[in-house]
Amino acid sequence: MLKKGKQKDRQKQKADELRERQRVVAEIARQETARLEEERIEQERREAQEVATRKAEENNWRKGFLTHTWRILNRCQKDLTIIKEKKSQTRQFNWQMRTDGLPNTLSIPELNAFRTRWKDVSDSAEPTIERVIERYPEAVRVVTDIDDLLSDLEEMSEEKLNMLIRLRFQIAKLLTDEVDLLTIMLLQDISLFYDEEKGKSSLEIVEEEFSIGLGVENIFNEDAQIQLHSFERIGVFATFPTYLVNKKIPFVLRIFWQKRSHQWDMPRVNEVKTWPTISQSVSLDEMLKVILTENPPIAPKPKESSALDIELFLLVGGVIIIDLFELLDQPKRSKYYTVTVVKEMNRPVKSSFSSDYTPLPPPDPRADPEDIEKELKLHEKEMDRVLISITIKLSKSILWLEAPKIVQWDFAEKAWKMTGVWDTRFKEPDSGNAASVTFRLEKGAVIQAAIQRRTNLPLTSWTLKPIAPKTQAKRTDKDGKDEKEDGEAEDDAPKKWMGGGGGAFGDEMIGMSSDSEDEEEEVLIDEEELQNGPPAAYLSIIGAVVTLDIDLEGNETCLRNAKNGPDIILEDLFMKKMTATQLIETLRSRGLEIAPSPAVRRSMDELPKKHSSVELHSYKGIALAAASRRFTFAWSRWNFNAGNRNMVLQVQGPEGVKGGQHQLIHISPEQCKYLACTEVSQALDLETIQEKTEPKADILNLLMDDANEQTTEKIKNAPADFVETLYTLLASVAPLSTS
Template sequence: MTISSLVPVQLPKQLQHMKYKVQYRAPSPPPPGVTRTPEEIEAEIKKVEAEYEKLALVFIELPQDVMWSEPPVICQWYEPRQLWISTYINDYKFNEDKLTVQFRTGVLWPIGIATLRYSNMPFQGWDIRPDPNSPGVIISVTGVCVTATWLCVGNTVRLRWIANATTPALTEHFEKPYSVKKMIQLMREAACDFFPDFDAHNHIEGSCPKEWVAERHTYHAMAFLSRAYNFQWSRWNVSAGSRNIVMQIREAVDRKREAKFQLLHTTPQRATILKCNELSQELNLEPLAGLQFYPDLFTLNMSYGSVDARRAAFNMKYKLVETVFSMLQELKLCSYS
């Protein structure tokens, strides 16, 4: 048999390892006042396009189970130092309508998509009131991007609604009972975090961390009275300082006779109702005339509240009190609104 009679055999195609690494950063725009000729601008554009051609073009459709309130941050995993970097990311484009990202990269490392954890803070407003259709308590919090509403019933909390959401994330969990811990986990996984950590004030502008013992005690009193009162945020709270908590309060026992909101002022030493209100020109911490000394909100209600409001506090179920308290403690409404 001669060599010419042999039939050539086609080897199967297979992936071959190839080193690829291109580091490029697009030039920054010229400083203000510097003028360039059209020829210079065109030459620079062509140069940038030529460099971009060397980079890998990546197109990603963002998942719908995450709320993309702001453009996500693209990063890549740098194995030698065990950290995420964005050194090789160029020509980043985010399509808010189609929820897609496009960018060029000079390395084919694992890609990560990150969001700002506290993009919904500081809170723009909040409201706590008894649910008229169940023996529960409604907590509604308005963030920078979305508004979340929960219903606390017994030892469970239900996500009722999320307004202004950019994706259908979390809709599958609406009206389903969860523990407070599980609810926090679900919302954080969907990049809809309303639950700041102990050091969140270092990352959020416009917050005013309150004295923690007084804040925690106030949350417990609010939980006890959550079926008798309607609590709302006050614009005076942030500027009041760390030892002063200011919020709006009114009785909500009788739906037919809806009272007007008053300003509640609590400190580590006392709780009182202020003379001024939310619409006053300036905050005046002078209490109502004739109001006695009350060490906290609960004792204030025992003397200042109506008979129905006092009775409602003693009729509260322990499980509901602890659920509302846990939610308030995790939300930290007084420190971040």
């Protein structure tokens, strides 16, 4: 028993010793873990402190350079404030002192009085064609003025804004109501516009702002069946479904084409504030924060919808209202008298015809070709039976670079829809004939043509060059001689040639030539003018389909040349002075988008995705540098594959600025630098910088670093209106992310 007790005590003692050793080992391990954790935390703290210190040093380094940019922009912003105030005062004065009899757009009472007078005239007398032709442009002008005011609002109460929008729609609707009244009056006696040659009653009114066409089934010959109505002057041809024709019910087709300022145009409130501008004042810290802000995550693509995405499509050509009217009793004429049946509500009403078409299933592609052809003919026959076929000759003033999409207005959802339009076929222009589109409708509708905004993307090249101001440049004749005024003497001042508006520094840059340059007039300018003249620039944009050459001077731009392949287009716009935004909007109305929105760019995988805030800041620097008329900028083939945070472009400076050679500039959120590689190098090297150069915070400071004093002074005193115009155009076109 004693031995067993001692043995148990020894076992217990050993167990206690083992537990103690385990506790000690665990405690040592815990202390070691705690020590390592403390060291890790301390290391992370030191690293974070080093990163913060390095970041603060980098930010201070950036601020040192950005201060120059910020001061120049701040001075431009103050100048722009004065310019915009004068522009606003001029606009208000012109509206208040207008002598055309139209209301002051800023006055709600005057707009209300205009609407009331219009309605009083409409209610007091039957409409006539002459009255509609006379009054229609007046209302269009008023609606256009309201749109201009809404797009560039100053301080205005929400109540007044809502009243202005409501009045805009009410006045626009007066146009439709006036034409409805005219239609009702004309259809009281269709014999007044009976066309003996066509054997039916047909009327066409074609004006600059609108067109009206009326085609009436021949009720004077009961055996005649008219299925095709052609409005050749308007350019619309309609074929009625056999189902409707066989009913032998007299009906009327009305085509009402509104070219602009109609009630289906959505007012773009304060749109001017959405355009890129340098006028928004920011502090130096805010400027730095914006530059370092990363791009937001790309939103997922929206689900398929029948509604037209206005961000991705342009609506062009105005709206066409296609209506069917039922025709009631007509006057009965004899040799000696006319009998008119007068009834309450004896007026034509819109037909309730609607086919509710369901397309047949497509033929089996594995079937015999003859069977497929037979089935397709059955499809065609079914559509002929129940659908209205419309053919429209498309305007020659609009660029139909692809087949348009025909959309119709949904009155319930107040949106343009892609449903209800069948069998759309596009015929390209040929032999001088206009393009045309044919489609089928289930019923009367309000339709419009839509074109993709991405048609001219991606850009294949772009160039920005200094040119001689229009006020100073001397155009040369075909023999290369100056066009001088009579008695003007030759001077001996040194001159430089600027072929096609660019190339002030000799050889063209690689990849910077425009197809149109050889056909442009040459500009001969004095060296003194190059040094001291006001800034002017030339922007060439070579797109996927269309090439544009644009001149800029002061706050104005003008289209110098436009080509679609070998064909010159848009000639009526050449050399017309416009603001940058007016030029963009005018080109949009012609079916060409040169300022794609971020939504358009995101929808295209073939476009590079760049750091947007750095890109916009770089355009400010380019615009300021261009004001010196000493730099040329252009597309680089390396830009596309440089990466999302990197942008690469070519720059050519004057002699003395990097020797006037072609340089590659690399722009990133961290810095901007000259690269050692060139446009013709075998590979792009973003790390090796050019000898005797140092990175700077942005492109403006990089360009100013080696510029002479005169060039630097020109940049510091750059005219605000020119910088604003060029920046708006560059930031809208976004050549660094669309090429």
